Each structure stands twice: as C-alpha cells, then as structure tokens.
Amino acid sequence: MADKRMYINQLMPGQTVDQVFLIRDKDLRTTKSGGLYIVCTLCDKTGTLPARMWQASESIFNSIPVDGFLHIKGRTEDYKGSLQFIIDAMRPYSADKADLAEFIPVTECDVEEMWAELLEILRAIKNKHLRLLIKKFVEDQEFVDAFKRSPAAMSIHNPFVGGLLEHTLAMARAAKALLGLYPKLNADLVLAGVFLHDIGKAAELTSGVTIKYTDRGQLVGHITISAIWVSEKAAEIARETSEPFPQRTVDLLQHIILSHHGQHEFGSPKLPAIPEAFLIHYLDNLDAKMYMTANAVENDPDAAASFTTYLRQLETRIYKLSGELE
Amino acid sequence: MADKRMYINQLMPGQTVDQVFLIRDKDLRTTKSGGLYIVCTLCDKTGTLPARMWQASESIFNSIPVDGFLHIKGRTEDYKGSLQFIIDAMRPYSADKADLAEFIPVTECDVEEMWAELLEILRAIKNKHLRLLIKKFVEDQEFVDAFKRSPAAMSIHNPFVGGLLEHTLAMARAAKALLGLYPKLNADLVLAGVFLHDIGKAAELTSGVTIKYTDRGQLVGHITISAIWVSEKAAEIARETSEPFPQRTVDLLQHIILSHHGQHEFGSPKLPAIPEAFLIHYLDNLDAKMYMTANAVENDPDAAASFTTYLRQLETRIYKLSGELE
Amino acid sequence: MADKRMYINQLMPGQTVDQVFLIRDKDLRTTKSGGLYIVCTLCDKTGTLPARMWQASESIFNSIPVDGFLHIKGRTEDYKGSLQFIIDAMRPYSADKADLAEFIPVTECDVEEMWAELLEILRAIKNKHLRLLIKKFVEDQEFVDAFKRSPAAMSIHNPFVGGLLEHTLAMARAAKALLGLYPKLNADLVLAGVFLHDIGKAAELTSGVTIKYTDRGQLVGHITISAIWVSEKAAEIARETSEPFPQRTVDLLQHIILSHHGQHEFGSPKLPAIPEAFLIHYLDNLDAKMYMTANAVENDPDAAASFTTYLRQLETRIYKLSGELE
Amino acid sequence: MADKRMYINQLMPGQTVDQVFLIRDKDLRTTKSGGLYIVCTLCDKTGTLPARMWQASESIFNSIPVDGFLHIKGRTEDYKGSLQFIIDAMRPYSADKADLAEFIPVTECDVEEMWAELLEILRAIKNKHLRLLIKKFVEDQEFVDAFKRSPAAMSIHNPFVGGLLEHTLAMARAAKALLGLYPKLNADLVLAGVFLHDIGKAAELTSGVTIKYTDRGQLVGHITISAIWVSEKAAEIARETSEPFPQRTVDLLQHIILSHHGQHEFGSPKLPAIPEAFLIHYLDNLDAKMYMTANAVENDPDAAASFTTYLRQLETRIYKLSGELE
Amino acid sequence: MADKRMYINQLMPGQTVDQVFLIRDKDLRTTKSGGLYIVCTLCDKTGTLPARMWQASESIFNSIPVDGFLHIKGRTEDYKGSLQFIIDAMRPYSADKADLAEFIPVTECDVEEMWAELLEILRAIKNKHLRLLIKKFVEDQEFVDAFKRSPAAMSIHNPFVGGLLEHTLAMARAAKALLGLYPKLNADLVLAGVFLHDIGKAAELTSGVTIKYTDRGQLVGHITISAIWVSEKAAEIARETSEPFPQRTVDLLQHIILSHHGQHEFGSPKLPAIPEAFLIHYLDNLDAKMYMTANAVENDPDAAASFTTYLRQLETRIYKLSGELE
Amino acid sequence: MADKRMYINQLMPGQTVDQVFLIRDKDLRTTKSGGLYIVCTLCDKTGTLPARMWQASESIFNSIPVDGFLHIKGRTEDYKGSLQFIIDAMRPYSADKADLAEFIPVTECDVEEMWAELLEILRAIKNKHLRLLIKKFVEDQEFVDAFKRSPAAMSIHNPFVGGLLEHTLAMARAAKALLGLYPKLNADLVLAGVFLHDIGKAAELTSGVTIKYTDRGQLVGHITISAIWVSEKAAEIARETSEPFPQRTVDLLQHIILSHHGQHEFGSPKLPAIPEAFLIHYLDNLDAKMYMTANAVENDPDAAASFTTYLRQLETRIYKLSGELE
DSSP states (O other): OOSSOOOGGGOOTTOEEEEEEEEEEEEEEEOTTSOEEEEEEEEETTEEEEEEESSOOHHHHHHOOTTSEEEEEEEEEEETTEEEEEEEEEEEEOTTTSOGGGTSOBOSSOHHHHHHHHHHHHTTOOOHHHHHHHHHHHTOHHHHHHHHHOOSSSSSSOOSBTHHHHHHHHHHHHHHHHHTTOTTSOHHHHHHHHHHTTTTHHHHBOOSSSOOBOHHHHHTOHHHHHHHHHHHHHHHHHHHHTSOOOHHHHHHHHHHHHHTTOSGGGTOSSOOOSHHHHHHHHHHHHHHHHHHHHHHHHTOSOTTOSBOOOBGGGTBOOBTTTTOOO | OOSSOOOGGGOOTTOEEEEEEEEEEEEEEEOTTSOEEEEEEEEETTEEEEEEESSOOHHHHHHOOTTSEEEEEEEEEEETTEEEEEEEEEEEEOTTTSOGGGTSOBOSSOHHHHHHHHHHHHTTOOOHHHHHHHHHHHTOHHHHHHHHHOOSSSSSSOOSBTHHHHHHHHHHHHHHHHHTTOTTSOHHHHHHHHHHTTTTHHHHBOOSSSOOBOHHHHHTOHHHHHHHHHHHHHHHHHHHHTSOOOHHHHHHHHHHHHHTTOSGGGTOSSOOOSHHHHHHHHHHHHHHHHHHHHHHHHTOSOTTOSBOOOBGGGTBOOBTTTTOOO | OOSSOOOGGGOOTTOEEEEEEEEEEEEEEEOTTSOEEEEEEEEETTEEEEEEESSOOHHHHHHOOTTSEEEEEEEEEEETTEEEEEEEEEEEEOTTTSOGGGTSOBOSSOHHHHHHHHHHHHTTOOOHHHHHHHHHHHTOHHHHHHHHHOOSSSSSSOOSBTHHHHHHHHHHHHHHHHHTTOTTSOHHHHHHHHHHTTTTHHHHBOOSSSOOBOHHHHHTOHHHHHHHHHHHHHHHHHHHHTSOOOHHHHHHHHHHHHHTTOSGGGTOSSOOOSHHHHHHHHHHHHHHHHHHHHHHHHTOSOTTOSBOOOBGGGTBOOBTTTTOOO | OOSSOOOGGGOOTTOEEEEEEEEEEEEEEEOTTSOEEEEEEEEETTEEEEEEESSOOHHHHHHOOTTSEEEEEEEEEEETTEEEEEEEEEEEEOTTTSOGGGTSOBOSSOHHHHHHHHHHHHTTOOOHHHHHHHHHHHTOHHHHHHHHHOOSSSSSSOOSBTHHHHHHHHHHHHHHHHHTTOTTSOHHHHHHHHHHTTTTHHHHBOOSSSOOBOHHHHHTOHHHHHHHHHHHHHHHHHHHHTSOOOHHHHHHHHHHHHHTTOSGGGTOSSOOOSHHHHHHHHHHHHHHHHHHHHHHHHTOSOTTOSBOOOBGGGTBOOBTTTTOOO | OOSSOOOGGGOOTTOEEEEEEEEEEEEEEEOTTSOEEEEEEEEETTEEEEEEESSOOHHHHHHOOTTSEEEEEEEEEEETTEEEEEEEEEEEEOTTTSOGGGTSOBOSSOHHHHHHHHHHHHTTOOOHHHHHHHHHHHTOHHHHHHHHHOOSSSSSSOOSBTHHHHHHHHHHHHHHHHHTTOTTSOHHHHHHHHHHTTTTHHHHBOOSSSOOBOHHHHHTOHHHHHHHHHHHHHHHHHHHHTSOOOHHHHHHHHHHHHHTTOSGGGTOSSOOOSHHHHHHHHHHHHHHHHHHHHHHHHTOSOTTOSBOOOBGGGTBOOBTTTTOOO | OOSSOOOGGGOOTTOEEEEEEEEEEEEEEEOTTSOEEEEEEEEETTEEEEEEESSOOHHHHHHOOTTSEEEEEEEEEEETTEEEEEEEEEEEEOTTTSOGGGTSOBOSSOHHHHHHHHHHHHTTOOOHHHHHHHHHHHTOHHHHHHHHHOOSSSSSSOOSBTHHHHHHHHHHHHHHHHHTTOTTSOHHHHHHHHHHTTTTHHHHBOOSSSOOBOHHHHHTOHHHHHHHHHHHHHHHHHHHHTSOOOHHHHHHHHHHHHHTTOSGGGTOSSOOOSHHHHHHHHHHHHHHHHHHHHHHHHTOSOTTOSBOOOBGGGTBOOBTTTTOOO
C-alpha cells in the first residue's frame, strides 16, 4: 500500500489499486457454467464502487466483513459506461488500524470552526432562561460530541458526519441576516429555535461507518426526541436552581421543533402558529433545497444533459444551467 | 330558590324559574327603537340555554360575570321551535357558594369505580418495568387527580369531566376482550399503551367550569406531552433505582402514543409500526365513533327525521334506525 | 419419488430432489455463447422457488405447462444468498394425479371446524328475517363451497384457500367479544354484517391452483357483488314466502357491505353511517393488520434486522421486537 | 282566486296575491315586544319565496302543513333587495284539490316526446341480449313511471321532475353524435350504458312535492341500486328464457354504472377500464356542467357583475360574458 | 365638516360625526312594524364601519352611491361589543372633491423611497440582458405607475395601495441579505426574479377605491400575465436592437414566475426546478406569513385571548405572546 | 440492402436482416470472461428492438452514433419470449441519405388532408377578430410547419409526428358534432379554443428523430407558451391594424388554454370558468383516453390475457373484450 490513498472519486478505468476499502453489501453468485463469483461494494469517504471477484469460493465469501475493512488488490475497468472494480486478492484488515477519516463521508468544513461560529451567533441571545438552556446543552459533552458528528439526514441532504452542524450553522447565519429585516420577531427565540430544531437527529441516525436509522429513530423520531430533550434540560435547570423554568419558554421552543416540517404529512404534529416558527420552517427548507439542487447537479450521471434525472423528493428534474446566462 | 334544582334539559316552555346558573357569552345590544337588551347563555351540567333580558342597562350588563354565576328569576318560552329564557331579574352569586357538581358536565359513571376497574385491568401486566412505570403514574397524586377530571376531548367525544377516564376504561375493557383472540400481541404493552395513550389530555385541556385548550395544549399538544411524561417517569425510576430503565420499553410506549391517531394528517408524527399500535389505534377510533354516533342520534334536533344533520367530523349523516329492524 | 414430499420452505442448499412441482412463469433464454436455457418457477403450498435448466431446447420449453405440473429431478443451490433450483430432467405429470393439497396454499386451520364455529356464533341472531336470510346463504351449497375455498385477498392478507372463512371467523369472534361492551349496537345486524361483508370475494377471486382476479372481480368488484347477492337472496325469500322481505333490513346490510372499507379512496361508495358499520370497518381493518404485521415479520428476508423491509401497503416498516421487552 | 295563477318567478314588489301555495319550513318566533310571528316559505314550480305573518298565534302556526298547501292572501314587498311576502290571512287547502303541475318544478321539455326520442335512439342497439334487457326495463311500467318523474340530482343539476330523463336524453344525443367519430367503441354498449347509468336515481330521490333523499338512497346510493336492477332484470330474462343471460354483458354494464363518476372520491367503487366507460363518464360530466354553468349565470343574484358568486361545486365563479365577443 | 378628519379606527362609542365617507354594500330593509331602514358600510383608509339609518325611504336609498361618497351626519354607538354608526342625515358628495388619500388603504411607507431603494438593489445586476429588460420595465411609465399603486393581494397580505411594492422590496432586501450565504446562486437572476415575480398583480387587481379582481385577473391570473409581460418586453428589446434577446434568459425568468407558488394546487403550472426559483418561493412565502401573522395578532377582536381566532389560510390560530418571554 | 425495408413490427425470430436502423441508448459491457459486447436499441417508425453485438471492441462502440443511423447485418432471435437482434456487422450511414419517413413514428393519416379538414371546420367561425387571429397563425409558415410535425405528447397519447394535428382535428370534429346539442355555447370561441389549446406543444417537444422535451418545454411548458403566442399574434394584429385587438377575446382564449387540464394538479393555473372551457377540457380528455385505451389493448404484451397490464396513467388495467359481446 503506497504512501498516498487513491480515493474512489478520482479513480479512472485501467488503474491498478492496492489499498484498504470499507466493504458493504456482499453477494455470492454462480456463473452459468457453475463457478462462483463475489459481488460487493467498496467504499471510502468519497463514494462507492461496485466490485467483482471471479474464481471465488464460499470460504473467501465468508471472510468478507460487511461494514468492515479489507485490504484489496485489483484493477478498475469500464462497465456499461460506469467504473467497476475487479478484485484479484483480498485480506482482512482490522478496523482498529483503519483511519476512519478516509472512509466515512464527512463535511468539508472544519467542525470546530463551525461550532465556534454557531456559539458566537447564539451569544446574541439575551433572554436569561434561553441562555441557561443553551448553556446546559453546550456543557453536555456527550450531546455536543453527538451533535458534531451527526448527519443532517439519512440521504436527502447533508448526509455525512458533521452535516447536522453544517445545516444548523447555515440556518443560523441566514436567521441572523434576516432578523434585522423583520424586527417584530423575537430574535432570541429564533436563534435558540434554530439551534434546537433538529438536535434529535443525533439520536435518530447513527453517525459511524454507515448512516442508518436507530430503532429509537424509527419508532419515535427526531422531532419528538428533540422536544423531550428540551424538557429534560429545563427540568435539570429547575432542579439545580430550585426555581421553575418558565413553562411558556419550553412550550414555544417545543412548538418550533414540532412544527418545523410545516405540514402534518411531513411528520409535524403541529402547524406553525408563531412567526418565529414560520421563519425557521422556511430557512430549514431553503437550506435543504440549496443542498439538494447543488448535489443533484454535481452528481448527475449524464454530464451532457441540461436537466438532471428526475428527483422524486422534488417532484421534478433540476435544470443545470441557471448559472450560465448569455 | 326551591329545594330541588330544575335542570336545563328538563325545562319546558312556560315555566317560571328562580335559581342559580353558570353564565357564558354575554352581549349588550340595542333594539331598533334605541333601547338596550342583554343576550347571554345560561348553563348547567345538563346543557345550555339562550337567554335575553329586555329593558337592560350597561351597568346590569357589566355586573354579569362570564364563566361565573348568577341567581336568576325569569321564565322559559318557545322561540323558533327552541327553548329560550327571558330574564326578569338577576343578582350576583359567589362561585364559592355554588355546588360545582350542578354546573359542570360530568361523566354519568362513578369515577372511583371506573378508576378501580382500570387499575384492576392493568394489574394483569407482568413485565416488571411496565409495572414500575404504571406505579409511578398511579402514585403521582397530582397526575391521578388531573387524569380523573380530564375530558377526553374538547367537543368531539366524551367532552366532560371524567371523560378521559371513561374513554380509557372502555378501551381497556375492549383490549382485554380481544387480547385472547390475538395471542401474538404483547398483552403487557397493549394494556400499558391503552392507559398512557392520551394522558397528555390532562394538560392539553382545562377541566374546570368550561373545557378549553390550554396554551401548552395548542402549542405542543397531548400526543407530545404524553410522550414526554413517559420519558420523565422512566428517568425518575432510573434515578431512584440507579439502574437504567430499558430504552426499548420507553421507545415502544412512545411509539404507541405518537402513532395512535393512525395518520399524519390527524397529527400523528409516526405511523403504527407494531401490531400493538394498530390495535390501540383501532380501539381508540372505535370507542370515539361509538360515542359520536350515539351522541348524534340522541341530540339530533329533528326527532322525526330518520337521519341526523350532517356531521362534519364523520363526513356523513347518521341513520337513527339501525336498531329497529322489523 | 420418495414416500414423503420435501416442501419448498424446508429445502436447504445442496439437496437432491425428485418429485412433482406446480410450474409458473416459464422463460426460454439464450446464453451469451448462444445456447438456450430455461428459467421457471417451482411452487407448492409452502412457497415458490426460482429454477433454471441449462442445455435446454425449444421443444423442452414448449412441453412445460404454465399453472400445470411437472415431475422434476435436480438439486438446490445457493445463489446470491437465496435458494435456487437446477433442473436436470423433467417429465409431464397429469393434474389429475396431483394431490392438490400439496400445492395450493391453504389455511392452517380446519375448514369444517371454522365453518361450524362461525355458524354457532351466527346462531345468536334473533331477528327472524336476518335468520331466514342467513339460512338461505347457508343452504346454498354452491355458495358455501365457494365461500369455504375463497382466499380473503389476492395478496395483502389471508391469501390462501380458506382465507375468507378464517378472516370472517376472526371478525365474528371479535364482534362477539365486543358486543357486550357496546350494548346500544344492534347485535343481530353486526353478526349478519360480519358474515356477509366480504362474500363477493368468492366471485372476485379464483381459488384454484393460483389466486387471480376474475374478470367480474375486476370489472365489478366484491363490494358490489356482495350487495347484489343480498338483494338476490332477499328476493328469493320474498318469492318463496309471498311476503315482502323488509327493505330496511336489506338497506342496512348493503350499507354495511358498501361502507366497510371506510373511505371512498379504498373503494367504498358509501361512508359508514350507522354504529354497526363503524364496528365492522374497524374489526375488518384490525384483523387484516394483525395478519399483515405477523406475516411481514415472519417472512422478512433479513432475519438479523430489527425492522422489516418497507411495506408499501402500511407506509412503514414493521418493528419485529415489540414482543421482547426486558 | 282569479282564473290565472301568478307564479313566484313573475312576482314584483307591491303586488296583492290571493291564491294557493305549497308550504315549507315554518317557524314560530317572538318579537322583542313579546308578540308572535310566523316565518315560512311559499313554493310553486317556479321557485320559493320567504314569507312572514305578523300578529300570529300558536294555533295558526299549528294549522300550517309542512310540505302541504295553503290558500293565502297577502302582498309582496322588497326586503334587503329581495322579494318577501307578507301574509294577511291563510286557510287550509286540500292536496287533493291542488294541481300538482303548478307546484312541483318540472322539466320544460315534453316528457313523452323525450321518452320517445330516447327509445328511438336506443333502437339502434343490435345486440340481442342488450335489446332484451332494455325491453325488460321499458316494459316495466312502474320503473318507467319512476324514471320519467325522477330528477337527475337533489340540487346540483336538473333538480326537477323529468330531470333524469332530460339528462339521459342529452347524453344519448351526444353519444349518438360522437359514436361515428370513434368507430372502435362498442356502440351498443355505449347506448345501453347511457340509458342505465343513473336509473337508480329513481329510487335514491323522491320526486314528489319536494325532492329528498330516500333512506335507501342515503344508505345504498343510486350507483349500487342501478347495478342491482341490471342484475335483477338479467335474472328475470334468464328465468323466462331458461337460458343464462351472458355474464360478460352484465359485468360490462355494471362496470359502466359503477365507474361513471370517474374517481373513487366521487363515490365510484371502480375506475373506468373500458373506452365505453370513459366516454359515458365524460358525457355525464359534460352535460351536468352545461346545466350548472347555464343555471349559475341565469340565477346569479347580482345581474351587473361579470362573474357569478363562487360556486363550491365548481371551485370557481363563472364568467357570464363568454357569449359576448366584440 | 371640521378641519380635521376623524378616522374610523379612532372613533369611540358616543361620538358625533359630520364628514365624508366612502360607501359600500347598501341594503334597504323593513322593520317588523313595516317601516323602512337602511343598512350600509362606511369606509375610509383606516377601516370600515357598519351603519344604519332609521326612518329611511326608497328615494333616500336610491340616492346612495355604492363605491361612491356621502357627506354624513350621525353618531357612533356600541352594538354587541362592536362599534356601529347611526346616520341622521346624508347628502351626496362628488368623487372629484374627495381626497382619495383619506379613503383608500395605502402602505404606511413612502412609495417613492421604496421605489428608489428597490432600484438601488436591482442596480447590483451585472448581466447585460437582464439590465436591459429591467430598464425596459422601469422606463414604461404606465407600468411603473400601476406597479406602485398595486396591492400585493386582494385580502391575504399587503392588501392596500403600494402593497405590491412593499412586498417586492421586502423580498429584495431579504434576497440581498441571503445571496452572500449561498454563493452558487445566480444573484442576477434572483434579483430580477424578485422584481418580476408578481408584476401581473398590477393587472389582476384594481387599485382604486376598492380592491377587486379584474376580469382578466380572474380569467388569466397574475402568474400568466407576468410571464407574458416578460415575453413582450424581451420582444420589444429584440425589435429595437435587431438582435435576438437570449431565449434562456426569458425561459428562466418565466420559470421563476410560473413556479413561485411552489405547488400546483396553489396555481403554479410548474414546480421550482432551479435553486433561484426555490429561494424566491420561500422568500415570497416568508414575507407573506410575516404580514399575515402580525396582522392577525394586531386585528384580533378578543384582546384578552392568548390565541387569535382560527385563520383558515394558515389552518391554525396564531399565538400572540411569542414576543413575551419571562 | 434489398429494395424493400423489413419493418421492426413485422420481424419474426430467425430472420436475417441487412438494412439501415436508427440507433439509441448504446452500452459497452464486459462478459464474465472479460470479453466486450455492445448493447443498443434499433429503431424505425414502427417500434424499437434490443440488440447485442458479441466480440465487440471499444473502437466499434465509439463509432456508433446515438440518435444516428447504422447499416446493420445480423439476425433476429427469441429471448425471454421477446424478439432480440444479434448484430454481426455494422457500418456508418449518413443521416443525409436516410429516408426519415422510414424511421420517425408518424401519424397514419395524411397530414395535408387533416390540415385541410381542420381549416374547413375553422371556417365556420364568424367572429371577425377570431377569424383574423386564426388567419395570423395559419399564415405563419414556421408555426404551421411546427404544428403539423408536433406530436401531441411525449408518450402518453399520439406520440408521433403529426400527433398534435391528429388530436386537434379529432377534437374539432367532436366539437362540431356537439355544438348543435348545446346551442348556448359560443361556437366561435369553442372552435378557436380547440385549435389553439395545445399549440405550445410545438415548442415544448422536439419532433425530430426522437421526441424529447425542449428546455423551454420543461421550464415554461406548453400551456404558458400557447397563451403567450395568443398575446403575440393579437399584438401583431393590433400593430398592423392600428386598432386594439379586443382584450376580452384574448382573455377568453387564454382562459381556455390555461384551464384545459381541468385541475391544478395537472398543471392548469386556472380552473374552467366558462362553459366553452369545460367542453374543451372534456373533449381533450376524451380523445386522449380513446387513444390510450386503444393503444394499451393493441400493444399489450400478453395477448391471451383479458386485461392489459396495469397502466399507471389510468390507475387501472384495461379490459380488452368490451367489443365482444355474445
């Protein structure tokens, strides 16, 4: 294995490769002449690559770890216009030795810088109780670690480590930019709401080698988890200060969380009923759509087409050339 | 005021009345000749009655308490086929002296008997953690008082003091009757889920002189409040026993609560994903519909018609004669 | 062919098999080197198995009956983690000689016992006209045979011979269990309605070697067919007794049939407008969901996952572990 | 009472009237000074007129028949821009003496001429079984009488005696005009389908002094009733000819009937699955919309406005001036 | 008439008034004793006031102009908790003499300042063709006058003279604030799109004494009108410069206009398919919701309630106290 | 290459072919043994045929033009019950030499005859301005050429050269047939509306070798393009005649165009608000459904089945035997 990794998104047909990959989705198949071959998926943080190993055996197949690592020798080739990998040899590779940063998709921004900027924006909050509440979250190291690692979604937008932070920060910046234009809004509530609106994602999704829903994520969901965490932190403060934490403050934050999907059919048990909830709903949607459209354009398989393939989530195809006016 | 109260649902046109009423919705109006008259609503636990006082004055009007009590003299008359009350004289009446049981609509069943029967049914639960959790709720006197008083809904079904308990008990009886027929169901989870599915109603609705949504009820809603209370009690148990309360148990109870409206558009952030949640969803719906249809038939204004008026909630009129086959 | 059949759901990779199968979906394909092979599906009452025959010819292909039987020699093997069958030889097998009980999916319960129990429950009906009507159906041997054989649905729930009876009996038991709890219901109407609600399925679906929609099933549907049959039997009674059969009784039974899907978009031309129709709608849904969730859990391909695959019909995945609380 | 009736749609403010009216919706009310007055509705075939009788008494009120007749003296006046009737005196009038043709809204076309033209169009049907089936209906005098009297709908379109025939004939004419343009259509099936598509309306709606839903109409509905009648007539033919009536013919006619509302949410349990059903669905809709738009324009209260009031059924207002191009 | 007008929103019960009002919705009614009285609505730019004139006559009634002016003497009084006006005398008042600024609801901002700020923001556009196109609109004095006068909507948001400009400017400010945060957006296209997205409102709505839909507004709608105007101006430029105006630029601007309602059911024939269209859709919605929530809170009739009345447009009530945290 | 072309829809398995095809969708794939083969689609005006070339090379692959022509030698064979083509040799073929009429799907009717018949029907229009407008379109040779070539849709109905004309003519014939039955309709407006309702299709879809959406088609859509063209032609007339073209005429034509899809969710920004728009909406739908059902029946892969496969567009399968009654 050479000094420098060759990342999947940089590979070209006809290259020889000898390095570690993360493995997903293995299959043992028989050829028409009765031989066995293996189909699996190689991953690193830049993407995935379908691979085949001819002349395989059941024991080789059994030695392949799913969601684990293999040191692989082989070569790339073009198949149906897409890249495919032919495995010549493989050997186990311990997860302990692997540099996770090479394999897990991760935000391209600096996590600590983003976190610092988010805290800086939240510092504008003046309301004493909201400040206490945010402090409580920020000082909960376990929460902060999970929040920094969490993706923003399973696949739709910002689906990578740090995605939740990246998305939350983008919304905080936008909120800051708009608050001056709508002075009737309660700026403290908006900023606290932006910070807290999706925190339950940190418990809804795993943020390890692969992004998946947790059981609690599927059964309860990030919206309710976020609301519960607000209640828990408020109760902690009340116990520590021996003073009731203001109920209306909790109610309003939970209302913002519960209503931020904007419609019942998108999983919100409540519809926005305060202007601050409307603002957060639109900023959330806007930031997600900015990611989704940019991502659809960048990753569209047919580079020559002026429209991307149809995107079920957006009920349309995206036109790629809006940036290029004569 | 005579020894025995004449209840509103027993009054006939042409009666003279001299007793205390609860007052709602007062208005001061001017006749076409410039005089003033008062329009208001008299209430007791059996219903409401529109009333008018001719030859009124602004000071009389101001002396009328909304959601408070008046000692009233007057008579009933027929107006447009409905009963109306003509007030001849009124004087203030202290809420302290009023016997609330005469004024607030209340379940016709015995609250303590219902509560005892519900506890008896819950006693069948064998799982240790579920037993602990239910014990925690049952020993929380403030919760129990609120639960016993709470209506089941603002107006749609069981809208009276004790309605939540009545509805919960009806579902518990039905669950008990069906559990033997579907032995694959987790009976403990079903029974605990029935008990807890609507507990947040006790904080969503007021249960005093008039039933109204609380601010927290409108902003957060009983579904989320119920889920939060389960988390809180589980956390209390964990603190007291110094052992983690099983997360899956909390997840499943919260899932049942969150999904029991069955569809996103009815405010459920999650759809049923376990058979126990489906059962509770159908039993909840069934009991509500049994109340709504019976209530529509009993209170339909046109006794001679074979169908009730159109019921927006059910998207239909109800046929009154399904009980009378030749 | 050995004395005892090896059923499809018991086969393991690497077994040699020599017995009769029901055949479905045959295809003749050419390999890349120009040879021919056959792809087909083997069936028995426990499931289906994809099969291939290498070195095939067009005449072999033509000799394979679709929805007919073949005596087959060959062996099982693992392909992509699933079982596949390699056919070495085949010869025709007359449908007359085949023991249909081995090939057609059939209820696991005893049909005659179920039928007897259903009649026993219906015996509680007191209304003279409803008793006459049910007697008319029960004495129509052609109807009874079809009813006993009919599946409850094409694929969604109880899709096997006897499934309609199994589903109807389950609903009758549940109705019996709940009638005591809702004494205002017309119990006679409920029990007759449960019996009749889906009878048209016997004409909507075939119940032979494969379950399919009949032309009449697709053009007219079981809801309308059921309603028509009620009219026909009532007319027969009227002709035989020379007395009009009470119209309201027919109307109410037809209303229950027409409204039992509960919503227009599920094919009900009428919405429930009597409490008895609501009860039957919920019991129907409940029993179907109990089948669907249990079936999804039992047949989920990935045994290790805590959730099943996504079920379009339920708009969710099912959590498999609700029965296992700590 | 003079020789010639003054119809309601010709009355102007300030006229004295002394003639018989049909009465609907009576109410006894008290004035603010305690007096009694009566509010009721006068009807004849041209419309309805709100009426008041001052200085009334309970006994006068009780003597007024609802859906019956009164000989009335009084005068018209303008009230809020609309016409109102002030009753000076009234006396009972026997329904036997009333000329119903003056009171019941009725098609402006000649019923017998329309019926003859419809039969003439149906005569083009060549298929033997369809001819037999239509003959069966046409020779059923009770059916024909009801069909000729039936309105096409309660209020939405052609809501008057003969409306069903008028609507059916309009569709038959349109079908005849289009059949030549779409020669692949089964013309026999189209014509028979047009005739039968709405026949159940004759049992769904009363066609007497007032148009109302019957109980059977509300519980079962005209779509299912129409389908049942087709089954009944086909069975009669089979009994009389001792030959089975072709099942497919029944299936297709019932399919056309069941699907002619075009969408589940409009009460069709089946969607169109043959071109003949699509044609009938569109012709039905087209004829109804032609009635509704013309009727909305003719009866719009504000003659000066270029748009009618909002029509909930059409989700829009209708522009009145499409006929007037420069 | 005194020197200074008393505006409707400042009137209190019991005041004597002698000044000009704009009149709407007049009615002539008869009292129960047979007298005539007039009901009408008085308007000025601050609101509307129901008024009655007792002892009226038909000739007085006929002399009242609808959407015209009257000089009125009378007094205010309290009726059912709301203000009502009693007219003692009235005389015609020529529209020519009326100071329209007193009667027509008008933005509270300075129109010329807003227009200047909007042009300043648009000056940031660098693309030559977009600059030309905007210049074409800005130099079309008839368009500019209409644009400055147009309301933003009939009633939902900014329903007053200058409302369209106010709304457009608010969106332009917000776009400017966010463009820096989403650098991949085509800023020129966003700014031009914001300016043009609703211009057709100037032809859809009247902006005179009362806001109404024009016939063209109802038949064609502002979305299509806006798109047509873009085509027209581009064609003018092409004619003047003898060079084709770039088609893609027209397509993208029209796409933004057509898709800015975001969903088909809100009248958009196209869904957003470029990121710029999503941004404009959200900013449009956000600004409208900020107006609607603030307006609902300010004008809620029950000042004591913590929630406004139910708002059909938002499917909820608005909580008034989100600005007041402890 | 023989004198006479063998069209794709006439080919049988086992034929040798040596002629020119239009090529679409090429792919280069590797066999399991490492060899290369090509997969592509052969087209002519009668259909498409999947083809494979074994023993291929990258240079052969590169020489294949997509949406271009090849002279091909090879043979047909049966694969999975469908026809497949094995290419033995290929050589480039210039598009200039190809007879496009052999390759592009084209209406089976005579374009010039259809156009003449359409003009003849339009000649019945009497309104001067509508005549001028239609003349303007008919004299625009570029428009006429595009209109005659345009398909009526991408795939749903009449997806071939001349399809728009065929569909428009069919509607014009139907309109002509019905106008006599609904004399209140403005016949001139109906006929002009039929002609113009879909003209934008000529710019929405390409009509060359393959039918695709244009960028403008996807971004703006044929509904809006059609409306714009009406405005443009009216403006031209106004410029030429120096008289304003009547605005109401433009409004009504645009209203018909905008509303002809009948519902917002099908892309209509306006709902029909004049009877003429309803008629055109139904005739458009009717003609499309007649094409879709006939086409589904003719092209259903399983000739023996009585129902076609499920058609997503119609939400049903189509019954094939409605034309065959006993």
